[in-house]
Amino acid sequence: MLVVAVAPFMLDSYTLSILVRAIFFAMLALTVDILWGYTGVLTFGQSAFFGAGAYAAGLVFTHLGFSPEMAALALGEALLSAGLIALLVGWLSFYHGATPLYASVISLVLPIVMTQLLFSGGTFTGSSSGLTGYVSFDLSLEAWFWWAGFALIAITALAWRFVHSDAGRLLVATRDNEMRCSYLGINTSTLKIGLLVATALVAAVAGFGYASFSGVVAPELAGFVFGTEIIIWVALGGRGTLIGPVFGALLIECASAYLGGSLPYVWKLLLGAAFVGVIVLLPQGLLPALLARWLPKHWATSAKPAVTLVEAAARPTSGAQATEAVALRGVGKHYGSLRVLKDIDLVAAPGELVSLIGPNGAGKTTLMRCMSDGAERSSGTVHIAGNDIGRAPPYVAVRYGLGRKFQTANVFATLTVAESLRIARTRLDPPSLWRRAEQLALPAYALAVLQVTQLDKKLDTEARNLSHGEQQALELAMVLAMEPRVLLLDEPTAGLTLAERTLIGQVFLDLTHRFGLCLLLVEHDIEFVREISTRLVVLHEGHIAMQGSVQEVVESELVRTIYSGAAATPHGASA
Amino acid sequence: MALLLDILTTVAILYAVASGLLLIFGVMKIINFAHGAFLTLGAYASLVASNLGLSPWAGVPLAILVGALAGMVVELLIMRPLYARPLDAILATWGLGMVIGQLITLAFGREVQFVASPVQGTVNVWGTDYSAYRLLLVVAAAVIGIGMAALLTRTRFGLITRAVIMNEQLARGLGIHSGAVRFITFSVGAGLGSLAGCLITPLSSVDPNMGIPWLMNAFMLVMVSGASMASLLLATLLFGAIQVVVSTYFSPILGGLAIVVLAAITLRIRPKGFARD
Numbered sequence: 001m002l003v004v005a006v007a008p009f010m011l012d013s014y015t016l017s018i019l020v021r022a023i024f025f026a027m028l029a030l031t032v033d034i035l036w037g038y039t040g041v042l043t044f045g046q047s048a049f050f051g052a053g054a055y056a057a058g059l060v061f062t063h064l065g066f067s068p069e070m071a072a073l074a075l076g077e078a079l080l081s082a083g084l085i086a087l088l089v090g091w092l093s094f095y096h097g098a099t100p101l102y103a104s105v106i107s108l109v110l111p112i113v114m115t116q117l118l119f120s121g122g123t124f125t126g127s128s129s130g131l132t133g134y135v136s137f138d139l140s141l142e143a144w145f146w147w148a149g150f151a152l153i154a155i156t157a158l159a160w161r162f163v164h165s166d167a168g169r170l171l172v173a174t175r176d177n178e179m180r181c182s183y184l185g186i187n188t189s190t191l192k193i194g195l196l197v198a199t200a201l202v203a204a205v206a207g208f209g210y211a212s213f214s215g216v217v218a219p220e221l222a223g224f225v226f227g228t229e230i231i232i233w234v235a236l237g238g239r240g241t242l243i244g245p246v247f248g249a250l251l252i253e254c255a256s257a258y259l260g261g262s263l264p265y266v267w268k269l270l271l272g273a274a275f276v277g278v279i280v281l282l283p284q285g286l287l288p289a290l291l292a293r294w295l296p297k298h299w300a301t302s303a304k305p306a307v308t309l310v311e312a313a314a315r316p317t318s319g320a321q322a323t324e325a326v327a328l329r330g331v332g333k334h335y336g337s338l339r340v341l342k343d344i345d346l347v348a349a350p351g352e353l354v355s356l357i358g359p360n361g362a363g364k365t366t367l368m369r370c371m372s373d374g375a376e377r378s379s380g381t382v383h384i385a386g387n388d389i390g391r392a393p394p395y396v397a398v399r400y401g402l403g404r405k406f407q408t409a410n411v412f413a414t415l416t417v418a419e420s421l422r423i424a425r426t427r428l429d430p431p432s433l434w435r436r437a438e439q440l441a442l443p444a445y446a447l448a449v450l451q452v453t454q455l456d457k458k459l460d461t462e463a464r465n466l467s468h469g470e471q472q473a474l475e476l477a478m479v480l481a482m483e484p485r486v487l488l489l490d491e492p493t494a495g496l497t498l499a500e501r502t503l504i505g506q507v508f509l510d511l512t513h514r515f516g517l518c519l520l521l522v523e524h525d526i527e528f529v530r531e532i533s534t535r536l537v538v539l540h541e542g543h544i545a546m547q548g549s550v551q552e553v554v555e556s557e558l559v560r561t562i563y564s565g566a567a568a569t570p571h572g573a574s575a
Numbered sequence: 576m577a578l579l580l581d582i583l584t585t586v587a588i589l590y591a592v593a594s595g596l597l598l599i600f601g602v603m604k605i606i607n608f609a610h611g612a613f614l615t616l617g618a619y620a621s622l623v624a625s626n627l628g629l630s631p632w633a634g635v636p637l638a639i640l641v642g643a644l645a646g647m648v649v650e651l652l653i654m655r656p657l658y659a660r661p662l663d664a665i666l667a668t669w670g671l672g673m674v675i676g677q678l679i680t681l682a683f684g685r686e687v688q689f690v691a692s693p694v695q696g697t698v699n700v701w702g703t704d705y706s707a708y709r710l711l712l713v714v715a716a717a718v719i720g721i722g723m724a725a726l727l728t729r730t731r732f733g734l735i736t737r738a739v740i741m742n743e744q745l746a747r748g749l750g751i752h753s754g755a756v757r758f759i760t761f762s763v764g765a766g767l768g769s770l771a772g773c774l775i776t777p778l779s780s781v782d783p784n785m786g787i788p789w790l791m792n793a794f795m796l797v798m799v800s801g802a803s804m805a806s807l808l809l810a811t812l813l814f815g816a817i818q819v820v821v822s823t824y825f826s827p828i829l830g831g832l833a834i835v836v837l838a839a840i841t842l843r844i845r846p847k848g849f850a851r852d
Contacts, residue, residue, distance in 0.1 A: 042662045092843055100662065101606075102842055105798055109839045112791060113832055120828045225787070228669055235666065265680045272673030279667040280656055 004149035008142035015254070016141050020213055022253035023148040027206035029233045029245040030159055031199035036231070037240030038163055039195060040100065040175030044227040045089065045107030048114045049200040051222020052085060053078040053207025055118065055125065058217035061134035063124075071137070075208055082204030083197055085110070090193030096182075096393040097375070098189075111224040118219040130218030137212050144213055151209070152246070155202060160242055166422055166431030169415065171195070173423045176412040183372065183410075185398035185427040185482060232275045238285025247287065307418040307459055309450070312428075312441035312483075324386065325350045325486045325518030326402075331370055331380035333363075340366050342543045344380070348535075350485065353512045353519045355529040357553075358539035359563060364522045365407065367539065368488045371520075372397045372404050385485050399427065403484030407491050407522075409471035411463040417474055418459040421446075424478035445511055446480040449473060452503045468495055480511075486518045487511070493528055501525075505532050530554060538562065576703040578823060584709040586815035587716035588775055589834075593793035593800075593807060594719055595767030601802030602740055602760040605661055608668040609649065610793060611786025612675035613642050613765045617772030618781045619679055622690050631693030634773050642769025645675075646762040654761060655754075672786070680783045692777035708777055715774055719767065724804055736760065740802060788831075795838035801850025810849045814838065 008016060028050050035041045056078035057071075064070050089110055093103040118125045125131070139147070162168050174181050174188050181188045211217045220226055230249075237248025252271065259267040282289050326348050333341040341363045348354045356364045370377040371384075374392040382389050384400040394404075412420050422431065422440055429441065442450075450456040453473035458466070463474060476492065492508075493501045509532055511517045523529045529536065529550075536553040538546040540562050546553060553559055596610045607613075620641045621634030653671060657664040694711055697704040727733035738746040739756045747753050772786070779785065796814065800807040814834045822830025841848055 042665070092839070095843070097846070099846070101798075102846070104662070104665070105795070105842065106839055108791070109795075109835045112835055116828050116832050120826065224791075231666060232670070265677050265685075269674055269677035269681070272670045272677060275670035276653060276667050276674065279663050279670065280653055283660070283663060 004146065004153065007149070008145050013141055016145055018254055018257040019250070020141070020144050020148050021210065022250045023145075023152045024206045024210040024213070025230070025233070025253055026152055026246045026249035027155055027209075028203050029230055029237070029249040030155060030242060031203045031206075032230045032234050033239060033242055033245040034159060034163065034171070034199055035195065036234060037238075037242075037245070038168070038171040038175065039192065041093075041107075041192065041196075042100070042104045042231075043107040044104065044224055044231065045110040046199065046203050046230055047224070047227035048111040048222050049082040049086065049203035050207035050210070050226075051111075051114055051118070051217075051219075052082045053204030053209075054211035054217045054221050055131075055207075056081060056204070057136070057208045057211035058131040058134060059125070061136055061212075062126075062131050066135040066137075071212075075205075078204040078208045079201055082200045086197040086200035087193065090196040093196075094189040094192040096189055103192075107227070108224060111222055111227050114222040115219045115224070118222060125219075126217075128219060130216060132216045134215060136215055148209060148213070156242060156246055162433060163242065164436070165434050166436055167433045169419050169423060170426065170431065173412050173415060173420075176414055177410065179394075180410050180412065180478075181423070182394045183398060183404050184424050184478065185395050186423075187393075187395050232271065234285075235275060236278055236286055238287035238289075241285065241287050244285050244287030248285075307422075307438060307440050309447060309456060309459075310439050310441050311447060312443050323349060324383065325352070326371065326385075326520065327383040328367075328371065329381050329383075331367070331377050331382065333366055333370055333376065333378050340542050341370065341377075344544060346537065346544065346547075348486075348518050348520060350516045350518050351512050352534050353508060353521065353532055354535045354537060355521045355523050355533040356537050356539055357523065357526070357529060357559075358545075362539040363542045364539050365490055368404065368490055368520070368522065371488060372402055398482065398484075401485030402488065403479040403482055403486065404488040405472075405475050405479050405490060405492060407494070409468065409475050411471050411475050411478070413464040414462055416460050416462050417455055417466075420463055420474060420478055421481050424481040428483065442477075442481050443483050445507065445515060446477050448510070449477045449480060449507055452507065453477075453500070469497075469500065472496070484517065486520070488520050490522045491524065492521065493523065493525055501528060508532055526554070576701060577705065578819065580700060580703065580705050580709070581823070582816045582819045583713055584706075585819050586811050587713040588771075588778075589792060589796065589815050590808060590811045591712070591716040591719055591774060592768075592771040592789050593796045593811065594723060594804070595764040595771065596790075596793045597797045597800060597802070597804065597807050598723065598767065599761055599764035600797050602736055603654075603658065603757055605654070605658065605664045606668070606794065606797075607761075607764065608665050608790065608794075609671040609675065610668075610764075610768045611790030612672035613645060613768035613786075614772035614775075614789055615679060615781075615783060615786040616641055616645060616675065617769030617774075618690075618776045618785060619683060620769065621773040621776045622683070622688060622781050625690050631691065634690075634776075635770065638769040638773035639766045642772075643762045643766035645769075646765025647758070649765070650758050650761040654757075658757070672790075676783045676786075683783070685783055687780040687782045689780055690776045712774060712778075719770070720804060720808065727804070732756075732759070792834045795835045799838045799841050799848030801848060803850055806849035810838075 011019070028046055032043060032046050035043050057074045060070055060074035060077065089106060093106045119127055121127060163171065170186065170191060174191060178188050207221065233248040233252055234245040236252065237246070238244025256267065278285060324347050328344050328346045331341060331344040332339065344367060356367065358364055371382055373394045374382070374389045374396065384397050384402050387400040389397045389400065412423065415423065418440060421442060422437070425440070453470060455470060455473055455477065463471060466474060472492070472495065479487065493504060496504065505528060508519055512519055521529070521533070533550055535547065536550055537544055538553060538559055545562060546556060546558055592614065595613070596607060599605060599607045617638035620638035624634035624637050625631060649671060653667055654664065657667055692708045694708045696707055698707045698710055727737060735751050736756055738751060739753050743753055796807060796810050800810045814837055817837065818830050818833040821833050
């Protein structure tokens with residue numbers, strides 16, 4: 001702050017005016033860092049929002065003249081147009097199942113379309129030469145510098161606070177594992193669209209400021225090449241650091257202004273070469289690399305406040321308990337002509353522990369997928385606690401009370417145990433946009449899992465540094481933290497020791513008997529299944545071959561022949 | 576008739592430009608944003624050939640050679656560490672494109688230059704006089720397309736390449752040196768880019784940034800085509816035709832946007848684009 005306050009007295013006016021421009025660019029770099037560095041959405045299109053803000057100012061001041069009212073109108077128009085474009089682009093880019101590459105593709109198309117529209121605007125937009133010579137705010141260079149400088153500091157501080165808040169961790173969670181987010185009941189599409197709109201508004205304000213200060217707008221400001229320049233600032237400065245991109249933008253813009261005049265081509269050549277070098281050799285950028293060298297190591301990690309675990313207050317279950325926790329009717333799934341599941345009818349009540357058994361390839365995991373993701377099945381209906389999931393993505397089934405643990409541990413690589421559990425509570429305890437909670441409330445059974453596996457002593461460890469078994473336990477605890485009514489577990493004992501298996505079995509029994517959850521288990525370990533299940537369902541070649549009590553199924557001739565592989569199926573379809 | 580020929584030749588040019596990008600994307604799952612720069616390299620190769628007073632045809636082998644050599648160097652130095660980071664690979668190749676563009680500017684200046692066409696005059700096609708060179712490009716694009724199809728389906732290298740496309744891990748397990756496949760593919764793709772650049776020079780001017788608009792169109796076409804030469808042909812035919820029609824009857828600016836906008840919408844509706852399941 002002091003630097004900003006005194007800088008105008010130390011610097012000549014040329015440097016000062018370059019710095020003011022660079023400050024507006026730095027705001028833009030911040031928005032790209034939030035999207036790309038934190039959330040993992042590589043965008044080439046933030047320049048389009050900057051251009052929208054700049055042209056809102058340029059057009060209003062040129063055609064309607066300048067007055068405080070007109071300035072307010074222009075700013076409003078900048079925000080409105082950028083917000084609407086961001087909504088449209090977000091809707092296009094972030095649908096359920098969209099690949100990260102597709103969002104980047106759309107972010108490329110946007111600035112290309114914007115520039116072409118500006119080119120074709122004739123005298124209204126000034127076509128290729130843009131708009132110049134309009135009257136704008138009557139401020140001295142020093143005043144501009146102070147305004148812009150303090151605005152940049154304020155925006156950076158806000159962004160810093162946000163990404164380090166509980167809600168900000170959601171961005172990293174989305175980047176690390178979008179599928180897990182969806183299975184924690186988080187609608188990542190809405191999250192990303194909201195984020196895009198917010199960053200677009202900031203970019204538009206930066207563009208508005210830039211156009212008001214410089215008195216020039218040109219189509220290049222909204223263009224794709226400018227969009228890639230922002231990425232260069234962010235990449236060189238250090239993605240995911242906020243400060244790095246700000247300094248990246250300021251330093252590179254100032255250097256460009258000085259060196260670009262004397263050695264234009266060589267400077268751009270060096271910049272391009274540095275960019276390639278950083279991407280290949282130092283993907284985290286220059287700032288983190290410098291910090292790692294010059295700062296003591298514990299600096300980076302000590303900032304996180306300790307979290308204490310507490311038991312969550314019991315939630316009143318809303319309305320009458322549905323008698324069917326999960327109900328599948330006529331569910332089928334085929335890939336082309338290959339039918340993986342045929343006519344599955346399966347109903348399970350609260351308090352039941354149903355185990356699905358069957359040889360490899362019987363369709364067990366596919367069936368679990370069909371129960372949780374509405375887009376998966378080809379026919380039939382799925383109800384979770386009485387609610388039809390229709391064709392909805394997993395977060396909807398999760399909101400109806402479903403929890404799914406995957407076969408291989410599915411966690412957030414760079415989040416700590418405490419942060420991961422916090423994310424799992426997003427739907428029940430909305431996180432703060434501003435602070436980090438010091439307490440983390442979890443249901444008793446989730447706490448029990450943490451204690452049994454001793455994860456409660458590793459709350460500050462990042463998930464990728466946990467052992468395989470610990471990651472499995474973390475995922476189970478995360479799923480339980482959502483307080484689900486129906487729990488799908490895909491081989492939960494795989495890779496566990498005998499002692500751990502007994503403990504986990506006890507937890508499952510508790511969940512069904514004491515808390516009335518409905519558990520569906522896919523399991524190969526028949527001994528384990530036998531001890532805890534209330535019912536067994538045998539899946540064979542995509543249909544339910546048999547279901548009944550443990551006793552009935554284990555002693556049946558059919559199951560023996562299925563497992564020994566010699567049986568003809570009851571339908572006699574294949575031998 | 577002229578419209579039909581316009582469509583045919585435009586499609587041929589787009590196909591020639593996109594094929595190298597598609598080859599690299601198909602095998603390596605990497606988007607080569609330096610493709611525009613390789614294209615520019617090819618264009619300058621033909622400029623050099625014509626300035627040296629060589630036969631106009633000498634530019635073609637020279638462009639392929641320059642592009643393939645550049646591709647080899649780039650693959651060895653830059654692409655190797657980036658196969659596991661596809662989004663970073665886009666950025667690195669874009670930065671590389673900047674570097675190549677600036678090197679060209681330093682060597683040749685940034686002004687627009689022209690190269691004479693090796694084939695002058697027009698040919699009468701069913702009553703319409705049409706540029707002979709543009710028609711020649713259709714033949715060239717067909718040769719590229721058929722050549723690549725033959726390479727992929729008729730040769731041992733093609734068999735290995737297809738194995739790597741379908742399942743790289745398995746291919747590696749079977750003792751296929753997938754690194755070598757990538758190296759050759761990237762070089763061939765870069766060479767094709769340069770070849771395309773050399774072929775389009777007589778039609779357009781040559782300048783250090785000429786590759787970027789071509790890159791965008793080719794990139795979008797590859798995105799909707801997946802990894803198949805056949806679906807690329809289909810996408811190019813459809814979108815190329817729309818581009819020409821819109822440019823002719825409405826406005827060239829809208830026409831220039833046609834491919835990128837249509838491709839983006841196609842992908843939103845059908846993420847696989849024109850590729851079959």
